């Protein structure tokens with residue numbers, strides 16, 4: 557295999573594994589690295605997969621590296637830490653960071669890379685594991701337009717919508733704003749529905765009305781069915797959403813922007829974590845309100861049969 561035709565891929569977790577699989581299905585050659593290498597051996601088309609023992613070994617074989625890691629410290633460590641990519645990638649290489657991390661940290665890493673003539677774009681995603689499996693993710697990309705154009709073919713294999721948001725860090729900023737809004741949205745709906753059910757209204761009737769009213773929102777469309785079915789298996793976990801809300805607060809601090817609602821919502825999510833419920837679906841935030849009001853937002857027929 558001509559290795560410089562290969563693409564580096566670091567982070568084969570819940571998201572990274574199906575995304576890497578889609579690249580292989582599209583005929584790409586990959587050099588992969590993960591601190592847990594068990595997953596790498598499960599990738600399809602093994603004849604086009606090289607499993608690297610280190611980031612250094614990976615970096616020597618590729619000019620484009622995709623990252624799908626948990627959070628800012630992991631990305632920082634992978635790029636600018638000991639034996640990081642910055643040490644072994646050639647000048648002119650491109651790093652595409654698809655993880656959801658701090659926009660401030662992204663800009664700091666990019667500044668260090670500029671000194672070595674290595675390009676970077678941030679390309680966090682929305683669409684969850686289902687979008688990763690089906691190749692329908694939305695990518696929000698920050699970086700030079702030329703680098704966006706260079707990455708487009710690859711991102712289109714993994715995603716359905718690829719949007720250039722501006723300079724480096726802009727993709728992370730948009731992702732953080734989205735996560736902040738969805739968390740506040742979820743809590744506002746939880747508060748409202750707890751009040752409504754305590755007031756004696758059938759939650760399904762309330763949902764039908766508000767889907768046609770100004771309270772209509774993603775949480776009501778997407779999360780309320782989960783709540784009504786009392787199905788709090790994830791989905792998108794409380795732990796991951798709390799991580800994203802923390803990123804919003806960090807960036808709010810960096811930019812000196814007060815985030816009142818986000819701060820309150822962060823405490824509510826942390827309360828679930830303190831109760832040992834960080835692994836539940838984020839819709840479980842409503843249970844905090846339900847416990848205080850001593851009701852459950854549940855389908856009426858289900859409530860009667862219980």
Ligand code: NAD
Nearest residue numbers: 567568569570571572590591592625626630655656684685
């Ligand atoms: P994950 O924890 O399942 O996977 C992370 C992978 O990175 C793991 O395989 C881990 O072994 C590996 N890893 C950790 N540190 C490493 C290091 N230093 N070097 C090499 N490998 C390392 O996480 P995930 O759910 O795949 O999420 C990845 C990113 O995507 C996160 O930033 C997350 O917020 C974001 N995201 C997740 C979802 C989702 O629904 N899971 C949706 C949208 C965005």
